[in-house]
Amino acid sequence: MWQFVKPYVKSKKNDSRDAEAIAEAVTRPTMRFVPIKNVDQQDIQALHRVRERLIGERTALVHEVHGLLHAYGSVIPKGVAKFRQAVIGTLESGKDKLTPLSQEMFWKLVEEFAGLEKQLAYYQEKREALATTHPACQRLMTIPGIGPLTATALVAAVSDASAFKNGRQFAAWLGLVPRQHARGGKERLLGMSKRGDSYLRKLLIHGARATLRWVGRKTDQRSQWIRQLSERRGKNRTAVAVANKNARIVWALLTSPQVYEPAKS
Numbered sequence: 001m002w003q004f005v006k007p008y009v010k011s012k013k014n015d016s017r018d019a020e021a022i023a024e025a026v027t028r029p030t031m032r033f034v035p036i037k038n039v040d041q042q043d044i045q046a047l048h049r050v051r052e053r054l055i056g057e058r059t060a061l062v063h064e065v066h067g068l069l070h071a072y073g074s075v076i077p078k079g080v081a082k083f084r085q086a087v088i089g090t091l092e093s094g095k096d097k098l099t100p101l102s103q104e105m106f107w108k109l110v111e112e113f114a115g116l117e118k119q120l121a122y123y124q125e126k127r128e129a130l131a132t133t134h135p136a137c138q139r140l141m142t143i144p145g146i147g148p149l150t151a152t153a154l155v156a157a158v159s160d161a162s163a164f165k166n167g168r169q170f171a172a173w174l175g176l177v178p179r180q181h182a183r184g185g186k187e188r189l190l191g192m193s194k195r196g197d198s199y200l201r202k203l204l205i206h207g208a209r210a211t212l213r214w215v216g217r218k219t220d221q222r223s224q225w226i227r228q229l230s231e232r233r234g235k236n237r238t239a240v241a242v243a244n245k246n247a248r249i250v251w252a253l254l255t256s257p258q259v260y261e262p263a264k265s
Contacts, residue, residue, distance in 0.1 A: 004031065035159035044130060044156035048199070051123050058116045065109050072097050087113070127152055139253045142260040143246055144222070145207035153203055154250055161255045167248030174201050176244040201243070208242035209235075221263040 008021035025031055062083050074094040076086050091106055131137040131148035140151040164170040171177055175195040181188045215223040230238040249260055
């Protein structure tokens with residue numbers, strides 16, 4: 001990243017000085033490098049990139065239909081799941097409010113929505129098939145809060161987990177540790193640093209939020225810790241803490257051929 005090269009730029013920026021600074025930065029013994037992904041990782045990452053694009057297109061389409069129908073006096077509940085259930089019934093019941101041209105337009109948009117759903121289902125099937133056959137994904141999916149989506153994304157993004165000294169470095173790489181601010185010998189811990197891959201961080205936090213739903217019915221040591229932390233610090237901070245813990249466990253499973261075994265109470 002440019003922030004690691006910038007200190008070695010000797011004067012005003014130009015191509016030759018940038019190249020010289022890069023060559024100088026590469027020789028530093030403490031410089032961090034990005035491992036090269038293999039072809040399998042590129043395939044998995046491509047699946048995730050296509051999925052994200054399709055989800056964005058589907059969300060934009062749902063919002064567009066919401067707004068257009070509202071202009072004709074019809075209202076659909078918010079959310080993709082409710083849209084999926086209600087859009088056809090809303091169009092049929094409100095056809096008296098629509099002109100022939102607008103009816104044709106809305107049915108075309110519904111067909112477009114169905115096509116996006118079909119594409120998403122196809123890529124989900126491919127992703128789940130990869131997760132069930134990849135040894136590292138199978139180990140990662142033994143962690144509560146990590147399913148096929150997060151497991152494949154982690155395997156695609158992390159070429160060599162042993163490049164990190166420990167699990168905390170791995171969590172810091174994902175931006176799941178507090179941001180530090182030191183001044184006058186006093187150190188303050190702020191919110192999340194939010195550095196690194198925002199997509200992986202989002203998946204880990206969403207997975208952590210999912211585990212918060214059923215901790216009240218569990219009695220193991222992990223669930224007790226989550227429940228007590230949630231009572232003290234709230235659900236949002238607890239979700240980040242669980243995501244941080246899961247990231248450290250992910251590092252342990254990627255650096256050694258073992259599965260997650262929860263501690264007994």
